[in-house]
Amino acid sequence: MTEDYLKNYRILGIQPGASWKQLRQAYKKLVNVWHPDRFQQNVRQKKQAEEKTKEITQSYKELADYYKKFGALPLPLEEQLPPVIEDRGRHVTPAEGPPADIQFHEPASVAPSARTPKFQLSKRRARVLAALALLGSIYFIWQIVPWSPQEYHHSTEVNDDPEPNSGHEESSSEEIPAEKYFRIGSSLGEVYAIQGVPTKTENDVWYYGNSKVYFAKGKVFHWDENTDNPLQVDIFPGLEKANTGFFGRGSTKDEVLVAQGKPDRDAGSVWDYGLSRVYFEKDRVTRWHEAQYNPLRVRN
Incomplete structure (x- = not known):
């Protein structure tokens, strides 16, 4: 690698073998630091900044042309650059820093530490919002989509009778399996699975239309059956x-x-x-x- 390229690296404050991204970042930071508009109050300092900006731009252009031609930045042979020190987030060699009598403050927009917390905060907020949206969807489906244990139970069975609840007197007990009946001592869950969702409930009484099922300690002990709303019951x-x-x-x-x-x-x-x-x-x-x-x- 020629001395010209080594000089370009020194001016930009980066080591040979740096990536294209690192070269771009160094160039943008240095141009921002030495931009002449930052030294409007001092003619001498402004002129120095203009010269420095030209030097930075020329070094960047030469390295960029090399990258466009060969697809990589020039690598060193035996030469080593002077050590690079880090000053408030930008890389500057001791010999190439701004004049000692020039005072400035680096814009907040180029400080990585100023951007990182906001980015992390937005990621956390996005995760929280996504979790809330998922919970809201699950609750909506649970509340809106109708579900009945009786319907689910029927869906797994083959029913050869197209009208099992037609109420004809000639229907025999064989047409309805034994597990389709509840009886004295049946639990709340068994009644729910066999008879379905009650029309309403009051204390220990479940209503199915005009029929009623009475519970004591969660067990059936009595019922009142109306012919308009038959119950699937059996004697204990x-x-x-x-x-x-x-x-x-x-x-x-x-x-x-x-x-x-x-x-x-x-x-x-x-x-x-x-x-x-x-x-x-x-x-x-x-x-x-x-x-x-x-x-x-x-x-x-």
Whole structure:
């Protein structure tokens, strides 16, 4: 590499082997530092700045022509440049710095430290906005798109009957699988999956049109069925239809719920119906006390 190119590197304050981007950055910074318009108040300093600007521009032009011709900047053979010091974000060699009697302040627009925080802040803000937009989309889909566990359940089954709920008396129990019924003791989730979304709910009562399903501690204990709004219900296993209105010794709590209804007070092993009481051991009736004004539906 010739001495002319070494001189160009010294003037621009960069080392041989620098990239094209580094050359451009050095040139722009030095032109900004030595621009004559910054020294309007002093004729001598302005003239020095003009000469320095010409020198910087000429050095940049020679290196740029070399780059355009060979696709790379000239590399050194044995020569080494004097060490480069860094002064407030720009590279300037000790011999090529501005005169000592020239005072100036580098514009904020060329200081990398002034741009970086704003760029980082905008990236953080963009990430936060993107996350909020995603959450908003998920909430919108959840609230707007209709979904019913009953519909999802049906979609995975093959139904050979085009009108399974037609209500014809000749329909047999085989047309509707056993898991399509809920019964005494069924949970809230089971009723929801089988009967679908209720028309409305009030405390422990779910309404399906004019039909009602009553819950106690999250379990079905009674229902009122209207013919206009049939319920997919089944009798509790082990109970005979003729005996569902009464309970006796050995009856389960579910059987007592069917016959007597929800207790006024549930103390676990004792249920109160007004002044009457039913006593349980291991969730089965052992005895009861019946008050005159609060009769119990017990089997004689």
